[in-house]
Amino acid sequence: MAAEAQKEIQLEIAHVLFIDTVGYSKLSINEQHAVVDELTQVVRATKEFQKAEASEHLIKISTGDGMALVFYTSPEAPVRCAMELSCALKDHPRLRLRMGIHSGPISGVIDVTGRTNLAGAGLNTAQRVMNCGDAGHILVSRHVAEDLEEYDEWRPLLHELGECEVKHGARISVANLYTEELGNPAMPEKLKAARAAAAAAAAAKRRRTTYRRISVGALALLVAVATIGFLFFRYAPQFAARALAVREKSIAVLPFNNLSKDEANAFFAEGVQDEILSDLAKVADLKVISRTSVMLYKAGNPRNLREIGQQLGVAHVLEGNVQRAGGKVRVNAQLVDTRTDKHLWAQTYDRDLADVFAIQSEIAQKIADQLEAKISPREKAAIADQPTKDIAAYDLYVRATDLIDKAAYEGGDARRKYELQAVDLLNQAVARDPSFLLAYCGLALAHDEVYLDRVDHTPNRLALAKAAIDAAFRLKPDSGEAHLALAAHFYHGYFDYDRARDELAIALRTLPNNARVFLWSGLIDRRQNRWHDAVRNLERALELDPRNTMIIAEASLTYMLMRNYGQARAMTDRLIALEPNNVLYRLDRAEIEVWERADLQPVQGVLGENFTDNPALLRTEASLCFLIALYGRNPVAADNALAAITNNPFEVRSVGFTRAYAEGLVARMKGDDDGARAAFSAARTEQEKVVRAQPDEWMEGGLCSLGLIDAALGRKQEALSEGRHAVELLPVTKNALDGAGILYFYAAICAQVGERDLAIEQLKPLAQIPAGTSYGDLRLDPYWDPLRGDPRFEKIVEESKKPIALK
Incomplete structure (x- = not known):
């Protein structure tokens, strides 16, 4: 009988909600019975309980003072049930519950009564997670938190608590799940006491070892350190606040060393590494670092694997060598634990060249097995799938991918050259192999970048x-790479953010470790006024691609637009640490001082008072320098910046300034009214042609610029009409980023033509939204000179010193 029961209940992954009543043992017997009956009724009334029970995907286990609900549906089921319970508890004040959630293995056992029961790590861990909390807490294990972070609905509700010591001295990482109304936001007493004890122990140790040497100065230093520590933990950047300990199932695939005599085979070695990385990245149970970050650790250079593990936030790295000779290939790979430098696995493959893709798949599967990753049948099939059977086509694809990566960090002619070369190589690749799906996806991305x-x-x-x-969808309709390419097409080609977002969500299902999915989601979030989501998506992108300077720069910009300057500095400092000789990042950091404090000196410290100290940087950042020169009322610097600008028009806040209009602004700064009017008149003639020739998608910027010119010429009604029309074409509700720039200039038009009330009316909301305006803008921009001294304007200026209060 027992053997048959064991056969019927096999080991399965289940999702457990463990509940108990706080203070149960202090109740009388009658009170205990009443509480259990009331709890049972409340639990059975929840929709999630009823749905799971109706579908026979729920097992209930009584624990005396509570219960365990074992769901066999999804990781969200116990979470939704816990949230429903937390809401219901408002009407049941006698029930003081704490809840713990974990997903893990559950199996059937025969208990002492001969009955079938449940046991396993899933239940045990859920109970231990619950035991870390107090009344009202909904705590989840790190595993569950990582699953929930994939959903926009749950991500903002998760708050990492760190490690909690449980039974037998074991430690588990937990997160607190709560909203403004549900759950318990307080730090659990168990964790609070543990932290206090650790701090006291550390303090005692310091006192024992340094007591005789502590001076007044040293005490002052300790106070300063404590203060800094408090401020750090109180105001730490969101990008670091939710960081967990390094995940056990995390890996970086470092560039493989090319041992071939022919240096041209370096791209082949790069392709082997890249394909293994791509295969592993398809496994949702792994954290796999993206290509951009790992390529910084070039093969052949000395490597400190412990440091690399810390820098990338991974527990393991894969290294290897590739040797290609004639029709043969040798691939050697080794897996190393970065925390101990222990070699966990190594193997050498000697095969025909045509088998190289099979080698890559085998290595990826071996690594996933070594890391004990859960692999779904779909993920296993994706790993086994070979990108192409044509080695020459694959070489072309790898070279094109390298060019696309280079283009992202270049500008001007170099960027155009790389993009067009990539298109040519990818066209050759699909010509050789018309079934090469990845090459079609890369080709689409390259075309969209060219556009x-x-x-x-x-x-x-x-x-x-x-x-x-x-072509990619015809080859594989459910391809994540094809959906990612389509998302980029909607985003870059049509600014269709909703359809791009939908495609990114589909792509994420099969590309769980693709940093671009999260980067592009964050950029779309900004434009759709979803700033909290933008931060979370950029954070996730940085977890997967921590040394990607483009993502870090976007994170810095996002914080700056939210007027969260401390975190913007932290991101910029991160850039400087990665590239200490890159003067552009020092300029970016100096720029923050302009917007936050209206302080131009740091920028002048980088570029010189008249922008003569760094001609190369002036050429690449001339538009920004021109704006700074206007803010500083420095005509010499403005002339120097204008001389360095090669584009006509050039962009300021998503609006094109023609050279003639800029010359008019400089002439007006110099007090040359006749010269200013002549320049503005020339600018109007030029801008009218621009507006007539401009496609509808860019019309609002052209109209806004024409409005500024008409305002300078005293054409009040035309200026107001043009500015108003620009705002109607691109309101903030349609594009929170560029729309804010249009609204800024419409307010400036109103101020310039003497419509003070109308200008104030636009500035009030503008100063309360991200990307709207900053203290530096309002304090320094000459556009606002007509409003200075107006108490309403000065109030807005003072309010702009504060971070944006997001709902």
């Missing part, structure tokens, strides 16, 4: 991108 960068801003270029995407 976005206005190298070829034509409908034909968009059609070429769409044709490549269609």
Whole structure:
């Protein structure tokens, strides 16, 4: 009988909600019975309980003072049930519950009565998680937190608590789940006491070892350190606040060393490494660092694997060598634990060259097995899938990918050259192998970049991108890479943020470790006024690609637009640490002082008072320098910046300034009214042509610029009409980023033509939204000179010193 029961209940992964009543033992017997009956009724009334029970995907276990609910549906089921219970408890003040949630293995056992019961790590861990909490807490294990972080609904409700010591001295990482109304936001007493004890122990140790040497100065230093520590933990950047300890199932695939005599095979070695990385990245149970960050650790250079593990936030790295000779290939790979430098696995493969993709799949599968990753059948099939059977086509693809990566960090002619070369190589790749899906996806991305960068801003270029995407979908309709390419097409080609977001959500299902999914989601979030989501998505992108300077720069910009300057500095400092010789990052940091404190000196410290100290940087950042020169009322610096600007028009706050208009602003700064009017008149003639020739998608910027010119010429009604029309074409509700820039200049038009009330009316909301305006803008921008001294304006200026209060 027992053997048969064991057969019927096999080991399965279940999702457990453990509940108990705080203070149960202090109740009388009658009170205990009443509490258990009331708890049972409340639990059975929840929708999640009823749904799971109706579908026979729920097992209930009584624990005396509470219960365990074992769901066999999804990781969200116990969480939704816990939230429903927390809401219901408002009407049941006698029930003081704490709850713990974990997903893990559950199996059937025969208990002492001969009955079938449940046991396993899933139940045990859920109970231990619960035991870390107090009344009202909904605590989840690290495993559950990582699962929930994939959902926009749950991500903002998760708050990492760190490690909690449980039974037998074991430690588990837990997170607190709560909203403003549900759950308990307080630090659990068990964790609070543990932290206090640890702090006291550390303090005692310091006192024992340093007591005789502590001076007044040293005491002052300790106070300062304590103060800094308090401020750090109180105001720490969101990008660090939710960081967990390094995940056990985390890995970075470092560049493989090319041992071939022919240096041209370096791209082949890079391709082997890249394909293993891509295969592992398809496993949702792993954390896999993206290509951009690992490529910084070039093969052949000395490597400190412990440092690399710390820098990338991983527990393991994979290293290897590739040797290609004639029709043969040798691949050697080894897995290393970065915390101990212990070699966990190594193997050498000697095969025919045609088998190289099979080698890559085998290595990826071996690594996943070594890390004990859960792999779904779909993920296993994806790892086994070979990108192409044509080695030459794959070489072309790898070279093109390298060019696309380079283009992202270049500008001007170099960027255009790399993008067009990548298109050419990818066209050759699909010509050799018309079934090469990844090459079609790369080709679509390259075409869209060519379109976005206005190298070829034509409908034909968009059609070429769409044709490549269609080819990819014909090969594999459920391809995550194809959905990612389509998301980029909607985003970069049409600014269709909703459809791009939908495609990114589909892509994420099969590309759980793709940093671009989270980066592009964050950029779309900004434009759709979802700033909290933008921060979370950029944070996730940085977890997967921690040394990607583009993502770090976008994170810094996001914080700056939210007027969260401390965190913007932290991100910029991170850039400087990665590239200490890059003067652009020092300029970025100095720029923060302009917006936060209206202080121009740090920028002048980088560029010189008249922008003559760094001509190369002036050329690349001339538009920003021109704006800073206007803010500083420095005509010499403005002339120098204008001389360095090669584009006409050039962009300021998403609006194009023509050179003639800029010359008019400088002439007005110099007091040359006649020269200013002549320049503005020339600018109007030029801008009218621009507006007439401009496609609808760029019309609002052209109209806004024309409005500024008409305001300078005293054409009040035309200026107001043009500015108002620009705002109607691109309101903040349609594009929270560029729309805010349009509204800023419409307010400036109102101020310039003497409509003070109307200008104030626009500035009030503008000063309360991200990307709207800053203290530096309002204090320094000459556009606002007509409003200075107005108490309403000065109040807005003072309010702009504060971070944006997001709802």
